[in-house]
Amino acid sequence: MHAFTFESQPQRVLFGAGTLHKTAAELDAMGVRNAIVLCTPHQRPQAEQVAGLLGHRAAGIFDAAVMHVPIETARAARRFAAQYGADCAVAIGGGSTIGLGKAIAFDSGLPILAIPTTYAGSEMTPIYGFTEDGIKRTGRDPRVLPRTVVYDPLLSLGLPVGLSVVSGINAIAHAAEGLYAPNGNPVASLLAEEGIAALGRALPAIRRAPGDLQARADALYGTWLCGKVLGSVGMGLHHKLCHTLGGSFNLPHAETHTIVLPHVLAYNAAAADGAMQRIARALGGTDAAQAVFALARDNGAPLALKDIGLRAEDLDRACAIAVENEYPNPRPVEARALRQLLQNAYDGVAPTT
Numbered sequence: 001m002h003a004f005t006f007e008s009q010p011q012r013v014l015f016g017a018g019t020l021h022k023t024a025a026e027l028d029a030m031g032v033r034n035a036i037v038l039c040t041p042h043q044r045p046q047a048e049q050v051a052g053l054l055g056h057r058a059a060g061i062f063d064a065a066v067m068h069v070p071i072e073t074a075r076a077a078r079r080f081a082a083q084y085g086a087d088c089a090v091a092i093g094g095g096s097t098i099g100l101g102k103a104i105a106f107d108s109g110l111p112i113l114a115i116p117t118t119y120a121g122s123e124m125t126p127i128y129g130f131t132e133d134g135i136k137r138t139g140r141d142p143r144v145l146p147r148t149v150v151y152d153p154l155l156s157l158g159l160p161v162g163l164s165v166v167s168g169i170n171a172i173a174h175a176a177e178g179l180y181a182p183n184g185n186p187v188a189s190l191l192a193e194e195g196i197a198a199l200g201r202a203l204p205a206i207r208r209a210p211g212d213l214q215a216r217a218d219a220l221y222g223t224w225l226c227g228k229v230l231g232s233v234g235m236g237l238h239h240k241l242c243h244t245l246g247g248s249f250n251l252p253h254a255e256t257h258t259i260v261l262p263h264v265l266a267y268n269a270a271a272a273d274g275a276m277q278r279i280a281r282a283l284g285g286t287d288a289a290q291a292v293f294a295l296a297r298d299n300g301a302p303l304a305l306k307d308i309g310l311r312a313e314d315l316d317r318a319c320a321i322a323v324e325n326e327y328p329n330p331r332p333v334e335a336r337a338l339r340q341l342l343q344n345a346y347d348g349v350a351p352t353t
Protein backbone atom coordinates (compact mmCIF):
# COMPACT_ATOMS: atom_id res chain seq x y z
CA MET A 1 0.00 0.00 0.00
CA HIS A 2 1.38 3.44 -0.92
CA ALA A 3 1.63 6.29 1.58
CA PHE A 4 -1.42 8.56 1.71
CA THR A 5 -3.13 11.35 3.62
CA PHE A 6 -6.71 11.10 4.78
CA GLU A 7 -8.47 14.14 6.15
CA SER A 8 -11.71 13.78 8.14
CA GLN A 9 -14.20 16.58 7.63
CA PRO A 10 -16.46 17.43 10.56
CA GLN A 11 -20.12 16.85 9.75
CA ARG A 12 -23.13 15.52 11.57
CA VAL A 13 -25.42 13.27 9.51
CA LEU A 14 -28.95 12.17 10.34
CA PHE A 15 -30.16 9.37 8.11
CA GLY A 16 -33.55 7.71 7.86
CA ALA A 17 -37.22 8.08 7.01
CA GLY A 18 -38.78 10.83 9.11
CA THR A 19 -35.50 12.49 10.18
CA LEU A 20 -36.77 15.77 8.69
CA HIS A 21 -38.73 16.13 11.92
CA LYS A 22 -35.49 16.35 13.88
CA THR A 23 -34.35 19.48 12.04
CA ALA A 24 -35.58 21.98 14.64
CA ALA A 25 -33.76 20.11 17.43
CA GLU A 26 -30.61 20.10 15.30
CA LEU A 27 -30.80 23.86 14.89
CA ASP A 28 -31.24 24.25 18.64
CA ALA A 29 -28.15 22.11 19.20
CA MET A 30 -26.26 24.42 16.81
CA GLY A 31 -27.49 27.47 18.75
CA VAL A 32 -29.39 28.78 15.72
CA ARG A 33 -32.20 31.30 16.32
CA ASN A 34 -32.81 32.85 12.93
CA ALA A 35 -32.51 30.48 9.97
CA ILE A 36 -33.39 31.28 6.39
CA VAL A 37 -34.71 28.43 4.26
CA LEU A 38 -33.44 28.10 0.68
CA CYS A 39 -35.17 26.29 -2.20
CA THR A 40 -35.95 26.44 -5.90
CA PRO A 41 -39.28 27.98 -6.97
CA HIS A 42 -40.48 24.41 -7.67
CA GLN A 43 -39.72 23.22 -4.13
CA ARG A 44 -41.36 26.15 -2.33
CA PRO A 45 -44.00 23.80 -0.78
CA GLN A 46 -41.25 21.62 0.75
CA ALA A 47 -39.50 24.74 2.05
CA GLU A 48 -42.75 25.92 3.62
CA GLN A 49 -43.10 22.55 5.31
CA VAL A 50 -39.57 22.93 6.71
CA ALA A 51 -40.25 26.52 7.83
CA GLY A 52 -43.38 25.24 9.58
CA LEU A 53 -41.36 22.60 11.42
CA LEU A 54 -38.78 25.22 12.43
CA GLY A 55 -41.45 27.55 13.84
CA HIS A 56 -39.94 30.68 15.46
CA ARG A 57 -36.45 29.64 14.24
CA ALA A 58 -37.42 30.32 10.60
CA ALA A 59 -36.78 33.91 9.51
CA GLY A 60 -37.82 33.65 5.84
CA ILE A 61 -37.75 31.63 2.64
CA PHE A 62 -35.57 32.49 -0.36
CA ASP A 63 -36.97 30.49 -3.26
CA ALA A 64 -34.85 31.52 -6.24
CA ALA A 65 -32.14 28.82 -6.41
CA VAL A 66 -31.18 27.90 -9.99
CA MET A 67 -28.67 25.56 -11.55
CA HIS A 68 -24.95 26.47 -11.71
CA VAL A 69 -25.36 29.32 -9.17
CA PRO A 70 -25.32 32.45 -11.35
CA ILE A 71 -23.40 35.14 -9.46
CA GLU A 72 -26.45 37.46 -9.53
CA THR A 73 -28.53 34.84 -7.67
CA ALA A 74 -25.72 34.36 -5.17
CA ARG A 75 -25.63 38.13 -4.50
CA ALA A 76 -29.41 38.31 -4.09
CA ALA A 77 -29.33 35.42 -1.60
CA ARG A 78 -26.51 37.07 0.37
CA ARG A 79 -28.54 40.30 0.58
CA PHE A 80 -31.58 38.31 1.74
CA ALA A 81 -29.54 36.60 4.47
CA ALA A 82 -28.16 39.92 5.69
CA GLN A 83 -31.56 41.61 5.58
CA TYR A 84 -33.08 38.89 7.78
CA GLY A 85 -30.10 38.74 10.14
CA ALA A 86 -29.73 35.03 9.38
CA ASP A 87 -27.50 32.87 11.57
CA CYS A 88 -27.94 29.70 9.47
CA ALA A 89 -28.99 28.67 5.96
CA VAL A 90 -31.23 25.63 5.76
CA ALA A 91 -31.04 24.34 2.17
CA ILE A 92 -33.77 21.91 1.11
CA GLY A 93 -33.33 20.61 -2.41
CA GLY A 94 -30.72 19.38 -4.83
CA GLY A 95 -27.26 20.60 -5.69
CA SER A 96 -28.55 23.96 -6.95
CA THR A 97 -30.09 24.89 -3.62
CA ILE A 98 -27.23 23.55 -1.54
CA GLY A 99 -24.87 25.39 -3.92
CA LEU A 100 -26.73 28.60 -3.18
CA GLY A 101 -26.27 27.97 0.55
CA LYS A 102 -22.57 27.56 -0.16
CA ALA A 103 -22.51 30.89 -2.00
CA ILE A 104 -23.81 32.57 1.16
CA ALA A 105 -21.46 30.62 3.43
CA PHE A 106 -18.45 31.40 1.24
CA ASP A 107 -19.09 35.10 1.76
CA SER A 108 -20.22 35.16 5.38
CA GLY A 109 -19.24 31.89 7.04
CA LEU A 110 -22.93 31.21 7.80
CA PRO A 111 -23.40 27.55 8.78
CA ILE A 112 -25.48 25.37 6.46
CA LEU A 113 -27.91 22.65 7.40
CA ALA A 114 -28.56 20.68 4.20
CA ILE A 115 -31.61 18.55 3.47
CA PRO A 116 -30.81 16.86 0.12
CA THR A 117 -33.68 15.77 -2.11
CA THR A 118 -31.62 14.61 -5.12
CA TYR A 119 -28.53 12.42 -5.45
CA ALA A 120 -26.04 15.15 -6.50
CA GLY A 121 -24.00 14.81 -3.30
CA SER A 122 -23.09 18.49 -2.85
CA GLU A 123 -23.99 18.33 0.86
CA MET A 124 -20.90 16.16 1.46
CA THR A 125 -18.34 18.45 -0.15
CA PRO A 126 -16.48 21.67 0.66
CA ILE A 127 -16.69 22.45 -3.07
CA TYR A 128 -18.50 25.53 -4.32
CA GLY A 129 -19.20 26.73 -7.85
CA PHE A 130 -20.44 30.02 -9.30
CA THR A 131 -21.12 31.02 -12.87
CA GLU A 132 -20.05 34.50 -13.95
CA ASP A 133 -19.78 35.87 -17.50
CA GLY A 134 -20.52 32.42 -18.93
CA ILE A 135 -17.71 30.63 -17.10
CA LYS A 136 -18.24 28.27 -14.19
CA ARG A 137 -15.53 28.43 -11.55
CA THR A 138 -15.23 25.95 -8.73
CA GLY A 139 -13.10 25.87 -5.62
CA ARG A 140 -12.79 24.32 -2.18
CA ASP A 141 -13.30 26.06 1.12
CA PRO A 142 -14.05 24.39 4.47
CA ARG A 143 -16.55 27.18 5.29
CA VAL A 144 -19.00 25.90 2.67
CA LEU A 145 -19.12 22.30 3.95
CA PRO A 146 -22.61 21.87 5.45
CA ARG A 147 -22.40 21.51 9.22
CA THR A 148 -25.34 19.09 9.44
CA VAL A 149 -26.97 16.90 6.79
CA VAL A 150 -30.47 15.43 7.12
CA TYR A 151 -30.97 12.51 4.72
CA ASP A 152 -34.66 11.67 4.75
CA PRO A 153 -35.59 9.28 1.91
CA LEU A 154 -39.25 10.26 2.22
CA LEU A 155 -38.30 13.59 0.61
CA SER A 156 -37.01 11.98 -2.58
CA LEU A 157 -40.08 9.82 -3.20
CA GLY A 158 -41.39 12.56 -5.50
CA LEU A 159 -38.15 12.98 -7.46
CA PRO A 160 -39.18 11.98 -11.00
CA VAL A 161 -37.64 8.72 -12.23
CA GLY A 162 -35.75 10.43 -15.06
CA LEU A 163 -34.13 12.91 -12.70
CA SER A 164 -33.45 10.18 -10.14
CA VAL A 165 -31.49 8.13 -12.69
CA VAL A 166 -29.33 10.98 -14.00
CA SER A 167 -28.80 12.40 -10.53
CA GLY A 168 -27.65 8.99 -9.27
CA ILE A 169 -25.18 8.74 -12.15
CA ASN A 170 -23.91 12.22 -11.23
CA ALA A 171 -23.05 10.73 -7.82
CA ILE A 172 -21.43 7.69 -9.43
CA ALA A 173 -19.20 10.10 -11.39
CA HIS A 174 -17.85 11.54 -8.14
CA ALA A 175 -16.81 8.09 -6.94
CA ALA A 176 -15.47 7.01 -10.33
CA GLU A 177 -13.12 10.00 -10.58
CA GLY A 178 -12.17 9.57 -6.92
CA LEU A 179 -10.95 6.06 -7.73
CA TYR A 180 -8.27 7.43 -10.06
CA ALA A 181 -7.55 10.77 -8.36
CA PRO A 182 -3.83 11.34 -7.68
CA ASN A 183 -4.65 12.09 -4.03
CA GLY A 184 -6.94 9.04 -3.80
CA ASN A 185 -6.53 6.68 -0.89
CA PRO A 186 -7.77 3.23 0.19
CA VAL A 187 -10.44 4.67 2.49
CA ALA A 188 -11.95 6.89 -0.21
CA SER A 189 -11.78 3.96 -2.64
CA LEU A 190 -13.78 1.76 -0.25
CA LEU A 191 -16.44 4.45 0.00
CA ALA A 192 -16.41 4.85 -3.78
CA GLU A 193 -16.93 1.19 -4.58
CA GLU A 194 -19.65 0.78 -1.96
CA GLY A 195 -21.36 4.00 -3.12
CA ILE A 196 -21.35 2.98 -6.79
CA ALA A 197 -22.71 -0.47 -5.90
CA ALA A 198 -25.54 1.03 -3.79
CA LEU A 199 -26.58 3.35 -6.61
CA GLY A 200 -26.16 0.61 -9.21
CA ARG A 201 -28.74 -1.43 -7.27
CA ALA A 202 -31.01 1.45 -6.33
CA LEU A 203 -31.52 3.18 -9.70
CA PRO A 204 -33.12 0.22 -11.55
CA ALA A 205 -35.24 -0.46 -8.46
CA ILE A 206 -36.44 3.17 -8.42
CA ARG A 207 -37.23 2.93 -12.12
CA ARG A 208 -39.36 -0.16 -11.47
CA ALA A 209 -41.06 1.33 -8.42
CA PRO A 210 -40.47 5.05 -7.74
CA GLY A 211 -42.21 4.75 -4.37
CA ASP A 212 -39.88 2.01 -3.11
CA LEU A 213 -38.64 3.59 0.12
CA GLN A 214 -35.84 1.05 0.58
CA ALA A 215 -34.48 1.83 -2.90
CA ARG A 216 -34.73 5.56 -2.16
CA ALA A 217 -32.78 4.99 1.07
CA ASP A 218 -30.14 2.93 -0.80
CA ALA A 219 -29.77 5.72 -3.34
CA LEU A 220 -29.25 8.34 -0.61
CA TYR A 221 -26.75 6.09 1.14
CA GLY A 222 -24.83 5.72 -2.14
CA THR A 223 -25.05 9.48 -2.65
CA TRP A 224 -23.58 10.12 0.78
CA LEU A 225 -20.59 7.85 0.11
CA CYS A 226 -19.96 9.11 -3.43
CA GLY A 227 -20.31 12.74 -2.30
CA LYS A 228 -17.82 12.09 0.48
CA VAL A 229 -15.33 10.80 -2.09
CA LEU A 230 -15.70 13.95 -4.21
CA GLY A 231 -15.31 16.05 -1.08
CA SER A 232 -12.15 14.36 0.12
CA VAL A 233 -10.16 13.62 -3.06
CA GLY A 234 -9.80 15.36 -6.40
CA MET A 235 -11.72 15.40 -9.65
CA GLY A 236 -10.43 15.04 -13.19
CA LEU A 237 -11.37 15.41 -16.84
CA HIS A 238 -14.96 14.29 -16.38
CA HIS A 239 -15.98 16.93 -13.84
CA LYS A 240 -14.09 19.68 -15.63
CA LEU A 241 -15.76 18.81 -18.92
CA CYS A 242 -19.20 18.81 -17.29
CA HIS A 243 -18.50 22.19 -15.65
CA THR A 244 -17.59 23.59 -19.07
CA LEU A 245 -20.73 22.18 -20.68
CA GLY A 246 -22.93 23.35 -17.80
CA GLY A 247 -21.41 26.75 -17.14
CA SER A 248 -20.73 27.87 -20.72
CA PHE A 249 -23.57 26.15 -22.59
CA ASN A 250 -26.12 25.97 -19.78
CA LEU A 251 -26.67 22.23 -20.22
CA PRO A 252 -28.58 20.47 -17.41
CA HIS A 253 -26.08 19.23 -14.85
CA ALA A 254 -27.00 15.63 -14.04
CA GLU A 255 -27.96 14.76 -17.62
CA THR A 256 -24.60 16.08 -18.81
CA HIS A 257 -22.75 13.95 -16.25
CA THR A 258 -24.73 10.90 -17.31
CA ILE A 259 -23.95 11.32 -21.00
CA VAL A 260 -20.27 12.24 -20.61
CA LEU A 261 -19.16 9.75 -17.92
CA PRO A 262 -18.99 6.56 -20.05
CA HIS A 263 -16.90 8.40 -22.66
CA VAL A 264 -14.44 9.79 -20.11
CA LEU A 265 -14.11 6.34 -18.53
CA ALA A 266 -13.32 4.90 -21.97
CA TYR A 267 -10.80 7.72 -22.54
CA ASN A 268 -9.07 6.98 -19.22
CA ALA A 269 -9.46 3.18 -19.27
CA ALA A 270 -5.93 2.16 -20.21
CA ALA A 271 -4.38 4.67 -17.81
CA ALA A 272 -6.45 3.67 -14.76
CA ASP A 273 -6.95 -0.06 -14.94
CA GLY A 274 -7.41 -0.64 -11.19
CA ALA A 275 -10.09 2.05 -10.89
CA MET A 276 -11.92 0.66 -13.94
CA GLN A 277 -11.96 -2.82 -12.46
CA ARG A 278 -13.49 -1.53 -9.24
CA ILE A 279 -16.18 0.49 -11.07
CA ALA A 280 -17.07 -2.50 -13.26
CA ARG A 281 -17.17 -4.83 -10.25
CA ALA A 282 -19.42 -2.46 -8.32
CA LEU A 283 -21.87 -2.41 -11.23
CA GLY A 284 -21.70 -6.15 -11.82
CA GLY A 285 -20.04 -5.74 -15.24
CA THR A 286 -16.69 -6.38 -16.85
CA ASP A 287 -15.98 -2.98 -18.42
CA ALA A 288 -16.50 0.26 -16.48
CA ALA A 289 -17.43 2.50 -19.41
CA GLN A 290 -19.87 -0.02 -20.89
CA ALA A 291 -21.43 -0.75 -17.49
CA VAL A 292 -22.16 2.94 -16.83
CA PHE A 293 -23.46 3.36 -20.39
CA ALA A 294 -25.78 0.36 -19.90
CA LEU A 295 -27.01 1.68 -16.53
CA ALA A 296 -28.01 4.94 -18.24
CA ARG A 297 -29.46 3.35 -21.40
CA ASP A 298 -31.40 0.61 -19.63
CA ASN A 299 -32.99 3.09 -17.27
CA GLY A 300 -34.15 5.56 -19.89
CA ALA A 301 -31.53 8.30 -19.44
CA PRO A 302 -30.51 10.59 -22.31
CA LEU A 303 -27.39 9.37 -24.13
CA ALA A 304 -26.54 12.22 -26.50
CA LEU A 305 -25.49 15.82 -25.85
CA LYS A 306 -27.39 16.82 -29.00
CA ASP A 307 -30.60 15.75 -27.23
CA ILE A 308 -30.08 17.99 -24.21
CA GLY A 309 -29.38 21.29 -25.94
CA LEU A 310 -25.79 21.28 -27.24
CA ARG A 311 -25.37 22.43 -30.86
CA ALA A 312 -22.85 20.86 -33.24
CA GLU A 313 -21.19 24.26 -33.69
CA ASP A 314 -20.54 24.42 -29.90
CA LEU A 315 -18.26 21.36 -29.89
CA ASP A 316 -15.04 23.13 -30.92
CA ARG A 317 -15.50 25.88 -28.35
CA ALA A 318 -16.36 23.37 -25.62
CA CYS A 319 -13.17 21.48 -26.43
CA ALA A 320 -11.10 24.70 -26.40
CA ILE A 321 -12.48 25.80 -23.00
CA ALA A 322 -11.96 22.34 -21.52
CA VAL A 323 -8.27 22.16 -22.49
CA GLU A 324 -7.57 25.74 -21.34
CA ASN A 325 -6.72 24.86 -17.74
CA GLU A 326 -4.60 21.99 -16.58
CA TYR A 327 -6.04 19.48 -14.16
CA PRO A 328 -5.03 16.06 -12.98
CA ASN A 329 -6.24 13.18 -15.11
CA PRO A 330 -4.76 9.70 -15.48
CA ARG A 331 -4.42 10.13 -19.25
CA PRO A 332 -3.08 13.48 -20.46
CA VAL A 333 -5.81 15.67 -21.90
CA GLU A 334 -5.05 16.01 -25.58
CA ALA A 335 -7.19 18.28 -27.78
CA ARG A 336 -7.79 15.94 -30.72
CA ALA A 337 -8.74 12.96 -28.59
CA LEU A 338 -10.95 15.17 -26.42
CA ARG A 339 -12.71 16.54 -29.50
CA GLN A 340 -13.48 12.94 -30.55
CA LEU A 341 -14.72 12.14 -27.05
CA LEU A 342 -17.07 15.13 -27.26
CA GLN A 343 -18.25 14.07 -30.71
CA ASN A 344 -19.10 10.58 -29.40
CA ALA A 345 -20.99 12.08 -26.46
CA TYR A 346 -22.75 14.50 -28.80
CA ASP A 347 -23.85 11.66 -31.10
CA GLY A 348 -24.79 9.32 -28.22
CA VAL A 349 -22.84 6.32 -29.52
CA ALA A 350 -21.55 3.61 -27.17
CA PRO A 351 -18.17 4.53 -25.62
CA THR A 352 -15.05 3.43 -27.45
CA THR A 353 -11.50 3.34 -26.15
Ligand SMILES: NC(=O)c1ccc[n+]([C@@H]2O[C@H](COP(=O)([O-])OP(=O)(O)OC[C@H]3O[C@@H](n4cnc5c(N)ncnc54)[C@H](O)[C@@H]3O)[C@@H](O)[C@H]2O)c1
Pocket residue numbers: 040041042043066067068069093094095096097099117118119120121122123125127128129155156157158159160163167170230253254
Ligand atom coordinates in the same frame (compact mmCIF):
# COMPACT_ATOMS: atom_id res chain seq x y z
N1 LIG B 1 -20.45 21.47 -5.11
C1 LIG B 1 -20.69 20.18 -5.23
O1 LIG B 1 -20.08 19.38 -4.55
C2 LIG B 1 -21.72 19.72 -6.19
C3 LIG B 1 -21.94 18.35 -6.40
C4 LIG B 1 -22.93 17.98 -7.31
C5 LIG B 1 -23.68 18.94 -7.97
N2 LIG B 1 -23.44 20.26 -7.74
C6 LIG B 1 -24.24 21.31 -8.40
O2 LIG B 1 -25.61 21.04 -8.20
C7 LIG B 1 -26.38 21.51 -9.30
C8 LIG B 1 -27.28 20.40 -9.82
O3 LIG B 1 -27.99 19.82 -8.76
P1 LIG B 1 -29.10 18.72 -9.00
O4 LIG B 1 -28.71 17.86 -10.12
O5 LIG B 1 -29.37 18.12 -7.69
O6 LIG B 1 -30.35 19.53 -9.56
P2 LIG B 1 -31.21 20.71 -8.94
O7 LIG B 1 -30.86 21.00 -7.55
O8 LIG B 1 -31.14 21.85 -9.92
O9 LIG B 1 -32.66 20.08 -9.02
C9 LIG B 1 -33.24 19.83 -10.29
C10 LIG B 1 -34.76 20.10 -10.24
O10 LIG B 1 -35.36 19.09 -9.47
C11 LIG B 1 -36.17 19.66 -8.45
N3 LIG B 1 -36.16 18.72 -7.33
C12 LIG B 1 -35.14 18.48 -6.49
N4 LIG B 1 -35.49 17.53 -5.61
C13 LIG B 1 -36.75 17.16 -5.90
C14 LIG B 1 -37.66 16.21 -5.34
N5 LIG B 1 -37.31 15.41 -4.35
N6 LIG B 1 -38.89 16.10 -5.89
C15 LIG B 1 -39.23 16.86 -6.96
N7 LIG B 1 -38.42 17.78 -7.54
C16 LIG B 1 -37.19 17.92 -7.00
C17 LIG B 1 -35.49 20.97 -8.16
O11 LIG B 1 -36.36 21.86 -7.52
C18 LIG B 1 -35.10 21.43 -9.55
O12 LIG B 1 -36.18 22.03 -10.19
C19 LIG B 1 -25.40 21.99 -10.33
O13 LIG B 1 -25.31 23.39 -10.29
C20 LIG B 1 -24.08 21.34 -9.89
O14 LIG B 1 -22.97 22.03 -10.30
C21 LIG B 1 -22.49 20.66 -6.87
Ligand SMILES: O=C(O)CCC(=O)CC(=O)O
Pocket residue numbers: 068099127128129130138170239242243
Ligand atom coordinates in the same frame (compact mmCIF):
# COMPACT_ATOMS: atom_id res chain seq x y z
O1 LIG C 1 -20.94 23.56 -9.21
C1 LIG C 1 -20.37 23.13 -8.23
O2 LIG C 1 -20.71 23.46 -7.09
C2 LIG C 1 -19.22 22.17 -8.40
C3 LIG C 1 -19.79 20.90 -8.90
C4 LIG C 1 -18.93 19.75 -8.71
O3 LIG C 1 -17.74 19.86 -8.56
C5 LIG C 1 -19.52 18.42 -8.77
C6 LIG C 1 -20.26 18.08 -10.01
O4 LIG C 1 -19.90 18.54 -11.10
O5 LIG C 1 -21.21 17.30 -9.91
